Amino acid sequence: MKRESIIEILLFTVSLFSLVSLMGIVLSIFGEAIPFFREVPFLDFITGKCWYPTSEPPCFGLLPLLAGSIVVTIGAMLVSLPIGLGTALYLSEFAKPGVREILKPFVELLAGIPSVIYGFFGMVILAPLVQKIFRVPVGLNAFTASLLLGVMTLPTIASIAEDALNSVPVTLREASLALGATKWETATRIVLPAAKSGILTSIVLGAGRAAGETMTVLMVAGGAAVIPRSIFQPVRPITATIAAEMGEVAMGSVHYHALFALAAVLFLSTLCFNILAERIKGREG
C-alpha cells in the first residue's frame, strides 16, 4: 500500500516539471533582463524609435523591431488565414473520405518542414523571384518573409480549424441540408458559426506561431532595424534580432541584457496569445 502512494507522489512531482520549466524560463529571461533596465529607462526602451546597440552612444529602442514583428505577423495571417480556413473547410466538408485520408498527411508533412529550410528556400529561390517580379531593390524583405511565414502557419490553422469543424455534430448539417440549403450554405452559415471558438483558437495560435518564428525571418526578412514604410522594405523582427546579435555580444554587457529584455517582450506577447486561445477554448466549455 505504501509503495502505491510513493509512486503516486513521484508521478505528481514529475508532472509538475513542465510548470517548473515554464517558471524557469520566466525567471531566467526576466532575471537577465532586469540589469538592462538599470541602464536604460523602461519608457525609453518601449518608446525608442532606433536600435543601434553597438554605436556610441548605443540606442535601444523597441519600436522598429516590434514594427517588424507586427508587419510580418499580419502579412503571414493575410496569407494563411483564408488559405488555412479554405483547406480546413475542404477537408472537413467537401472532400470525399478517401480523398481526405490522402490529403491530410501532406498537410501534416508541410507542418514538419524545419524553419531553417523555409529560410533557405526563401533566400535562394523566393527572394530573387520577388525582386524580379515586383521590381524592388532587395528581395529579402517583409513581403517575402510574410509569404513564407504564411505557408508555415497554414498547417497550424488548417489542422486546428479542421478539428473544430469536424466536432460539429452531423445532425446540424443534415438539418440544414434537409431544409434545402446547399453544401456551401451549410458549411458557411451552420458549420462555421458552430465551430467559431475552435476557428478563433486556430487563428490566435497561428498568429502566435508567426510572431515567435525565428529562423525564417532571420534569414529572409532583410535585417534592417527601421520602421518600414512599405511591405517591400527589409525589416528586423524581435526574434531575428535576438538570434542575430546574441552570437556577437559580450556576456554581461548592456547589449546582452537588452536581448533578454527583447526575449521578455516576446515571451509576454506569446503568453498573451496563449492565454487568449485558452480563454476562447474555455468559454466553449
Next chain:
Amino acid sequence: MRKAVEIGGIAFCLISVLFALLSLFLILFFIFINGIKVISPSFLFDFPRKAMTEGGIFPAIVGTFLLSLGAVFFSLPLGVMTAVYLTEYATSRRIVKLIKIGINNLAGTPSVVFGLFGLAVFVKLLGFGVSVLSGSLTLGILILPVIIRASEEAIKSVPRELREASLALGATRWQTVKNVVLPSALPGILTGAILGVGRAAGETAPILFTAATFYTAHLPRSLFDEVMALPYHIYALMTEGTFPEKQVPIAFGTAVVLLLLVLGINSFAIWLRYRRRRAW
C-alpha cells in the same frame, strides 16, 4: 446565383488545398533538384575541408543524431510519467488544469526564447558550457509538450474494460498501469517519441547558443563538447564564410539530408498513427 456562389466557394476551398500541396511540392522539388547532385557517399561520410568549401557533412549528421536522441532520452520518461499522472492518477481538476496550462504555454513559447533559457540556465548557471548536454536538455524541454500530448492520447485510447479487468483481478493501480495500460499504449507513445525526434532534429534557434558550432575538427568526445548540427550548418553556410558560390551547393546538399531525415521520421510517425487508428 446560389449555384454560382456554391461553385465559387467550393472552388476557393479546393484552390486553398492545392496551394498548400503546391507549396510543399515546390519547396521539396527545388531543394531536391539542386541538392541531389551534391550528395555522394563522401559528402555523407567526410569531414568538411578548406573552410567549408569542400568535403562532407558527417559531423553535422552525427551531431543532429546526438542532439535529438539526447532530447528524447531526457524528455520521454518525464513526458510519459506526466501523461500517466494526468490520465490515471490526478483527481483534482484544478491541478490538472494548472499542469495543462503549463504544457500549453510551454508549447507556445517561441523557440528562440528556449535558446536564451538554455544559455542562461544550462550553459551559464549550471556551467555545462556550449555542449551536446546543454543543447539536448534545451531541446528536451522544447519537445516535452509533443511527448506529453501524444502519450496522453495513447493512454486515453486504451479501453476502460482492460483497466477494470485488471483491477477486478486484484491488481493495484500501479500494477494496472505498468502491466496493462502502458503496454497497450506503447505504439502511441512511440509515435510521440518519433515525432519528438523529428521536431528536435529540425530546430535551429534553441541550439544556436547552447550547442552548435560552425566547425569542429573531430566528433564530440564527451557530452560537454560542442557539435555541428544539420540545421545550424545550413544557416551558417548561408550567412558566414567567404565563398558563397561554393557554400550554397553544400547548403543544398545539407538541406536534402535534413529534409530526408525529418520528413522520413514524420512520415513514419504519421503512418504509424493512421495504422493504429484503423486497428481500433
